[in-house]
Amino acid sequence: MTMRWTYAPERFDFIHIRELFGSIPDWDDLFRQFYRALKPxxxxxxxEHSVRPVVDDATMPPDHFYRTWGKTVIKAGERFGKSFSIWKESADRLKKAGxxxxxxxxxxxxMNGRWGDDPKLHELRRWNQFRLNGGIEGFMLRLLTSTLE
Structure with a gap:
C-alpha cells in the first residue's frame, strides 16, 4: 500500500485496519494520512499481532517451529523493507502522527496446543490454525523466495 489517500481531510469518523504487517513500507506516512482523514x-x-510467538507460560517450548518461523519472518520483513513488528510499534507511531x-x-x-480450561481460547486456537493453514502459502511464498539467501 504505497499510493496516497485521495480522501478529503476530515472525511471519516472511524478507520479500522487489520493485519497489514509486512505490507506497508512507511507506517509513519500512512498514520499521518489517517490522521488527516479523520474528523476531530x-x-x-x-x-495487529506478533508473527513471533509471545509466550507467558510453558505452552510453547524454545525449539518450537513457530519460534523459528517468527524469527525468519521478522528477518525477511527487514530485508523486504516492510515491518512485521508493527504490533509493538503502533502506539508510538500513532502518537508521532498526532x-x-x-x-x-x-x-x-x-496458535498451538491446549489452552487450559477456557473453551473460548480453545475455539480461538482452532480458528487461528484454520486461518494459518489456509493462508500461509500465499502469505509467505513471495516474502521467503525474494528475501532469503
Missing part, C-alpha cells in the same frame, strides 16, 4: 474526535483502530489518548489492548492469540 474520530477514532482509529489498529489490529493521535492523542492512544490505548493499547493485548489479548492472548493461541
Amino acid at each position: 474526535g474520530g477514532y482509529i483502530e489498529v489490529v 493521535f492523542e489518548n492512544v490505548v493499547e489492548n493485548s489479548h492472548k492469540w493461541p
Whole structure:
C-alpha cells in the first residue's frame, strides 16, 4: 500500500485496519494520512499481532517451529523493507502522527496446543490454525523466495 489517500481531510469518523504487517513500507506516512482523514474526535483502530510467538507460560517450548518461523519472518520483513513488528510499534507511531489518548489492548492469540480450561481460547486456537493453514502459502511464498539467501 504505497499510493496516497485521495480522501478529503476530515472525511471519516472511524478507520479500522487489520493485519497489514509486512505490507506497508512507511507506517509513519500512512498514520499521518489517517490522521488527516479523520474528523476531530474520530477514532482509529489498529489490529495487529506478533508473527513471533509471545509466550507467558510453558505452552510453547524454545525449539518450537513457530519460534523459528517468527524469527525468519521478522528477518525477511527487514530485508523486504516492510515491518512485521508493527504490533509493538503502533502506539508510538500513532502518537508521532498526532493521535492523542492512544490505548493499547493485548489479548492472548493461541496458535498451538491446549489452552487450559477456557473453551473460548480453545475455539480461538482452532480458528487461528484454520486461518494459518489456509493462508500461509500465499502469505509467505513471495516474502521467503525474494528475501532469503
